[in-house]
Amino acid sequence: MDTKKTLLNIHLTGSKVRENKISLPDFIQIMSKTQKAIQRLAISILGKGKDIKRGRPPKDIKSIDKACTLELVGYRPGSVQVDLELTRGEPELFEEYQIGQQSLEHLIQGIDSLGKEPLGTPLYFDQGVLLTLEDLGRNLSSGIDTIDYNLQEDGKVTKASFNPVIRDRAVKLLQEPTKGMTNIQGILLELNLERQTCLIFPTKREPVKCSYEEEIENILIEALRHRVQVSGEGKFLQNKTLPENLKIKHIQLLEQEEIIEEKEMFTSENDPILMLSGLGKEIWKDIDPDEYVRKLREGWK
Numbered sequence: 001m002d003t004k005k006t007l008l009n010i011h012l013t014g015s016k017v018r019e020n021k022i023s024l025p026d027f028i029q030i031m032s033k034t035q036k037a038i039q040r041l042a043i044s045i046l047g048k049g050k051d052i053k054r055g056r057p058p059k060d061i062k063s064i065d066k067a068c069t070l071e072l073v074g075y076r077p078g079s080v081q082v083d084l085e086l087t088r089g090e091p092e093l094f095e096e097y098q099i100g101q102q103s104l105e106h107l108i109q110g111i112d113s114l115g116k117e118p119l120g121t122p123l124y125f126d127q128g129v130l131l132t133l134e135d136l137g138r139n140l141s142s143g144i145d146t147i148d149y150n151l152q153e154d155g156k157v158t159k160a161s162f163n164p165v166i167r168d169r170a171v172k173l174l175q176e177p178t179k180g181m182t183n184i185q186g187i188l189l190e191l192n193l194e195r196q197t198c199l200i201f202p203t204k205r206e207p208v209k210c211s212y213e214e215e216i217e218n219i220l221i222e223a224l225r226h227r228v229q230v231s232g233e234g235k236f237l238q239n240k241t242l243p244e245n246l247k248i249k250h251i252q253l254l255e256q257e258e259i260i261e262e263k264e265m266f267t268s269e270n271d272p273i274l275m276l277s278g279l280g281k282e283i284w285k286d287i288d289p290d291e292y293v294r295k296l297r298e299g300w301k
Contacts (some may be wrong), residue, residue: 013146
C-alpha cells in the first residue's frame with residue numbers, strides 16, 4: 001500500500017521515541033486511547049442526530065465500534081510514525097453512514113481548535129471525548145512530547161498536534177462546568193442501568209446515592225469500581241456534610257487501576273450492614289439471655 005495516501009498518519013516525538021523505537025505498552029496505550037476518542041466522537045455525533053450523510057445510524061455501540069475501528073497498515077522508517085486505515089469489512093457502515101471518517105475529521109479539527117483563542121468546546125466534544133483526551137494526556141508525561149495526527153481525505157490534508165498545552169486546555173474545559181457544584185470523591189459501585197442510579201463510596205464515610213443522565217452512562221460503566229470524582233446537584237439534609245442524593249453532571253477518573261480489594265471500600269463507617277452493629281444494644285441491658293429464651297419457650301408444646 002502507498003503509505004503516502006493512507007487515511008491517517010500518527011507521528012510520535014519525544015525523549016522516549018528514539019531511533020524508530022518505542023516501548024510496546026506506550027504504543028498500545030496511545031493507539032487504543034486514540035481509537036477510543038474516535039469512537040466516543042461517533043457516539044456524540046449520532047446522539048446529536050446531525051452530520052450523518054445518508055441512511056440511519058448504526059443500531060448499537062458495537063456497530064459504532066466496527067465503523068470506527070482503525071487498522072495498522074504501515075510503519076515509516078526514521079521515526080515512530082504509523083499509517084492507519086478504517087476497517088473495510090462492512091461496506092454499508094462506511095459508504096452509507098461514513099461515521100468513521102466524520103469522527104476522525106472532527107477529532108483532528110477539534111484538537112487543533114483547542115490550541116486557539118478564545119478557548120471553546122469543539123463541535124461534538126462532549127464530556128466523554130474530553131475525558132478520553134485527558135487520559136491520552138497521561139502518556140505525555142512519560143517521555144512522549146507530541147502526538148501528531150495527519151488526516152488525508154479526498155485530497156485534503158488536516159493536521160493537529162496533541163501536546164501538554166492541548167491536554168491542559170481539555171482538562172480546563174472539563175473542570176469549568178463543575179464550579180459551584182457539589183464534588184465528591186470515592187469509589188463508584190452498584191450501577192443500576194435501568195434506574196440510572198449508582199453509589200459513591202467516599203473513604204470511611206457513608207455511601208452517597210446518585211442518579212445520572214443517559215448521556216454519561218458509558219463513562220460510568222467504564223469507571224465502575226474505580227476511584228472517581230463526581231460533580232453535580234446535591235440534596236443535603238440538615239447538619240450533613242455529604243448530600244443525601246447527588247445528580248451527577250460530570251465525572252473524572254482519579255485512578256486508572258480498578259479497586260479489587262473490597263476491604264478498601266467497606267468499613268464499619270461506610271458499609272450499610274456493618275453500620276447496624278451494636279444498634280439497639282441498650283434495650284438488652286440487665287437482661288440474662290438464658291432467662292429470656294426460657295420465657296419465650298414457656299407454653300410451647
